Amino acid sequence: MSIDPHAEIKILRKQLQSLMDEARLNEKKWRRLDQFEKQLIGTRTLPELIQVILDDYKTACETDAITLVLCDPEHEIRRILERSQAGGAEMPGLVLLEKLDADDARRYPYLGPFDAELPRAIFDPWPADCRSMILLPLMRQGEPIGSLNMASSRAERFTADSSTDFIERLANIFSICLENSLNHERLKLVGLTDPLTGIFNRRYLETRCQEEAENVRRHHTPLSCMFLDIDRFKRINDSHGHGTGDRVLCHVTGLIKAQLRSNDVLSRYGGEEFVVLLPHTGLRHACEIAERIRRTVDAQPCRIDADNELKVTISIGVAQVTDQQEGDDRTLAQRLLAAADEALYLAKESGRNKVVSDDNRPVSVTAKRSLIKLLGFNSA
Numbered sequence: 047m048s049i050d051p052h053a054e055i056k057i058l059r060k061q062l063q064s065l066m067d068e069a070r071l072n073e074k075k076w077r078r079l080d081q082f083e084k085q086l087i088g089t090r091t092l093p094e095l096i097q098v099i100l101d102d103y104k105t106a107c108e109t110d111a112i113t114l115v116l117c118d119p120e121h122e123i124r125r126i127l128e129r130s131q132a133g134g135a136e137m138p139g140l141v142l143l144e145k146l147d148a149d150d151a152r153r154y155p156y157l158g159p160f161d162a163e164l165p166r167a168i169f170d171p172w173p174a175d176c177r178s179m180i181l182l183p184l185m186r187q188g189e190p191i192g193s194l195n196m197a198s199s200r201a202e203r204f205t206a207d208s209s210t211d212f213i214e215r216l217a218n219i220f221s222i223c224l225e226n227s228l229n230h231e232r233l234k235l236v237g238l239t240d241p242l243t244g245i246f247n248r249r250y251l252e253t254r255c256q257e258e259a260e261n262v263r264r265h266h267t268p269l270s271c272m273f274l275d276i277d278r279f280k281r282i283n284d285s286h287g288h289g290t291g292d293r294v295l296c297h298v299t300g301l302i303k304a305q306l307r308s309n310d311v312l313s314r315y316g317g318e319e320f321v322v323l324l325p326h327t328g329l330r331h332a333c334e335i336a337e338r339i340r341r342t343v344d345a346q347p348c349r350i351d352a353d354n355e356l357k358v359t360i361s362i363g364v365a366q367v368t369d370q371q372e373g374d375d376r377t378l379a380q381r382l383l384a385a386a387d388e389a390l391y392l393a394k395e396s397g398r399n400k401v402v403s404d405d406n407r408p409v410s411v412t413a414k415r416s417l418i419k420l421l422g423f424n425s426a
């Protein structure tokens with residue numbers, strides 16, 4: 047049978063055209079991926095990195111839903127997000143899990159029709175008309191650290207035979223960026239935290255105090271501050287050694303922390319002195335919290351070895367600033383710290399194991415009692 051050369055050329059042309067179309071499409075995809083890589087690598091903070099994946103990548107991939115599941119066993123990611131964004135760790139599409147389900151991780155990557163058996167927590171809420179999806183593992187040094195998940199209302203968007211080269215490469219880059227970003231945040235934290243107690247240091251406190259002073263004017267809510275100092279700490283060191291002194295510092299840190307809200311800022315200001323900032327809190331409430339802390343420390347001795355406990359007490363000075371006060375943010379912050387420090391001095395002077403407010407008026411039972419004691423009366 048003779049072959050019509052014209053027909054053959056036509057077929058070959060068609061095949062060539064289809065190959066060229068595919069090459070153009072791939073080139074377009076690579077260019078888009080290249081752009082994304084640069085965008086991911088260029089992000090400077092963890093929230094920014096997560097946002098690029100959840101917002102920009104979703105738009106570029108033309109999917110109807112996207113979620114990022116990250117394993118966060120020590121709540122490290124949650125804490126970083128809480129510290130760096132006003133909205134806390136909540137980001138639409140971000141799912142932080144304490145533990146990854148090993149069976150789920152083994153099923154990935156998954157591409158194909160919507161599978162009701164797969165955990166719904168990945169998409170919450172699940173897009174109503176979802177027909178196909180991809181669940182892609184995020185790996186770091188051979189270990190699963192989470193998954194990138196997308197869903198589409200188009201059944202043909204993710205099929206079992208779709209190529210995953212592009213998205214897998216992107217997932218790898220994201221995993222590296224995530225690790226870099228976490229390392230960067232850890233380094234930042236080293237400069238801002240106290241190595242013994244793990245809480246913020248004075249440097250962080252002073253910067254944060256100024257930011258919170260700014261919020262006083264913006265939100266018209268008061269900001270309170272406590273200066274807390276362990277009583278006769280030198281004696282503890284001298285009688286029991288520095289190691290025990292360090293243990294007492296950690297013990298007191300834990301007791302203070304347990305009485306605070308997540309948005310309060312606890313720092314070790316130096317030596318045996320702690321400072322707490324209480325945003326959106328007035329003096330009366332701050333004094334109540336301070337009194338609760340004082341009582342807790344008084345009631346819970348520090349275990350120094352198997353047989354011995356050490357009674358510890360603390361003195362606390364409390365002050366507040368409101369939007370009625372004059373001066374710029376820096377002045378306001380400095381005034382707040384100085385006033386709380388002054389109140390602490392009065393608490394020490396009046397016998398220790400006390401809460402004293404810098405306000406002349408007795409704003410709470412505690413302050414009233416402290417004031418009475420300060421004036422030399424027996425408050426019993």
Ligand SMILES: Nc1nc2c(ncn2[C@@H]2O[C@H](COP(=O)(O)OP(=O)(O)OP(=O)(O)O)[C@@H](O)[C@H]2O)c(=O)[nH]1
Nearest residue numbers: 275276277278279280281283288291292317318394
């Ligand atoms: N163990 C330990 N001791 C520290 C640390 N930093 C400071 N200190 C000690 O804390 C003690 C503070 O003593 P003082 O400032 O005299 O105060 P105090 O004995 O607590 O007396 P009052 O505050 O007046 O009740 C000193 O002995 C410091 O050496 C630390 O990181 N670990």
